[in-house]
Amino acid sequence: MEDKYKALNAKFPGGLAESNWVDTDYPDGNVHWMRFAGAQCPICGHTDWCCVNVTGTKVVCMRKDDGKAPEIGDGGHLYVLKGTKAVDFDSSKVKTTETVPYASDKIRDLLYRMVLVANPLAAHHRTNLKKRGLTDEEINLHRSRGFGSIYDDRNLAKKYGVKPFAPIKLVKGTDGKGKIISQWRKLFAKLNLPDNVWQGVPGFYLKQMRVDKPLALQSGDGKFTIEPGSYDYPMFTANTDGMLIPYYDEENQIVGFQTRVDHRSVYAEITKKPQGANIHVYFDKDTNHYRVVLYDKFNKDGKTLAESDIHGDNPVHINYGINNSQEIVFKPKFGGKYFWVSSSKEYLGASGKTPIQVSYNPKIASLAPHDKALEDYIKQPKAVWLTEGGLKALVATAKLSSCFSEEQLDDYGRDFLAVAGVGSYRKFIPMLEKLNAKRITVAFDMDFIKNDQVADHYRHLINLLHEKGYQIRMALWDPKKAKGIDDALVNGSEIRFKEI
Numbered sequence: 001m002e003d004k005y006k007a008l009n010a011k012f013p014g015g016l017a018e019s020n021w022v023d024t025d026y027p028d029g030n031v032h033w034m035r036f037a038g039a040q041c042p043i044c045g046h047t048d049w050c051c052v053n054v055t056g057t058k059v060v061c062m063r064k065d066d067g068k069a070p071e072i073g074d075g076g077h078l079y080v081l082k083g084t085k086a087v088d089f090d091s092s093k094v095k096t097t098e099t100v101p102y103a104s105d106k107i108r109d110l111l112y113r114m115v116l117v118a119n120p121l122a123a124h125h126r127t128n129l130k131k132r133g134l135t136d137e138e139i140n141l142h143r144s145r146g147f148g149s150i151y152d153d154r155n156l157a158k159k160y161g162v163k164p165f166a167p168i169k170l171v172k173g174t175d176g177k178g179k180i181i182s183q184w185r186k187l188f189a190k191l192n193l194p195d196n197v198w199q200g201v202p203g204f205y206l207k208q209m210r211v212d213k214p215l216a217l218q219s220g221d222g223k224f225t226i227e228p229g230s231y232d233y234p235m236f237t238a239n240t241d242g243m244l245i246p247y248y249d250e251e252n253q254i255v256g257f258q259t260r261v262d263h264r265s266v267y268a269e270i271t272k273k274p275q276g277a278n279i280h281v282y283f284d285k286d287t288n289h290y291r292v293v294l295y296d297k298f299n300k301d302g303k304t305l306a307e308s309d310i311h312g313d314n315p316v317h318i319n320y321g322i323n324n325s326q327e328i329v330f331k332p333k334f335g336g337k338y339f340w341v342s343s344s345k346e347y348l349g350a351s352g353k354t355p356i357q358v359s360y361n362p363k364i365a366s367l368a369p370h371d372k373a374l375e376d377y378i379k380q381p382k383a384v385w386l387t388e389g390g391l392k393a394l395v396a397t398a399k400l401s402s403c404f405s406e407e408q409l410d411d412y413g414r415d416f417l418a419v420a421g422v423g424s425y426r427k428f429i430p431m432l433e434k435l436n437a438k439r440i441t442v443a444f445d446m447d448f449i450k451n452d453q454v455a456d457h458y459r460h461l462i463n464l465l466h467e468k469g470y471q472i473r474m475a476l477w478d479p480k481k482a483k484g485i486d487d488a489l490v491n492g493s494e495i496r497f498k499e500i
């Protein structure tokens, strides 16, 4: 962690990571809130999801609503930490990032289709989608607007047999001098698009590169040299490696991407350790194999106390020392599976607004944006399913026609809307209005009953839908057989409906 956050890390030890939220206390817009990533949220006690400002005086808790704290975007509540001292923070040490206005839906759709050409779906991700229940035909349903795979990490790319898209090529020009060719700019020129068309599309930014001394290279047509100087070129980054999940708007355009990571990150929440000792738990990213290392005055370079594999999120107990008198206890904590594609922290990058997933039935999903038949369909009164998770909605929609009759589908709905997280349930309303929805079938993960915060969000959503006058039904199935509606439909679980 960088030095500028030293005081904040001392106040909230255990791990903080920069979030996408810009801290509006800093007018330059270059300071971001920090997300708990191991460190503990003082409001709910959890070690992820919630955020703290850089001076450690305000927390946005994503879980606890005490009825007084004002609600801010995406379902979080703002708490001012009374009686705690602000930590030092020098905003001048923060690198300025300029973000540009958000690009139009049409431009995002166009650029994201180009991203998919550059980063096509890898074989292991296709296998993964098939395991979830999709057929090849269903995977290819949206044609040029389907899934993709992106790997910035060369080792991972090699492991999965993925050829990463090279944003630049170093070539010998016709004048014999070396040139740096931007592949993106070349593509934009070919399509008669402006050179800066990528600006405002989350994921894209301007990479700046300095060449300090002449760079001698060799290619098929002989030796050449890249002269010293400053170079720049547009880049697309997903920040994390994995599968690209498209989010569609009501016009069948891709308006956002999430990356689904192949392996969730894991870190340890140490709940018990001997005084005066420092414990670090190292995890292998691919296998979740852990190694517990002790650092104290006798073991300055660290001493491995134990290593093994974790089993789910069960706490791990380690005893060591004379008569095993010393005890360490840690709980494995998992990072997220899905991340929004955003370049808000990069030069001329764009922040990702979080769209909702519009997953139409296959007949409508395969229509081109603004097709007459699509426009007519949007206006038709209809029933719509609601759930959480963009990929889940795509899988579930594909399976509806094999589980229900045409008559039932008229009644329950043929299309899904999904928010990326239950906290943003309010985003359903404007889309339901656009789609002229009359009846709603809610299909929440069956484990919501066990989670108070999630249950709260669902209750709020139902109340909101009632207020708006929708006819509401709840889809229910055996939670032992399936967690989400996608699995329930894929494995043919019996779905019951309850009017609410």
Ligand SMILES: [Zn+2]
Pocket (backbone or CB within 6 Å): 041, 042, 043, 044, 045, 046, 050, 060, 061, 062, 063, 064
């Ligand atoms: Zn919290």
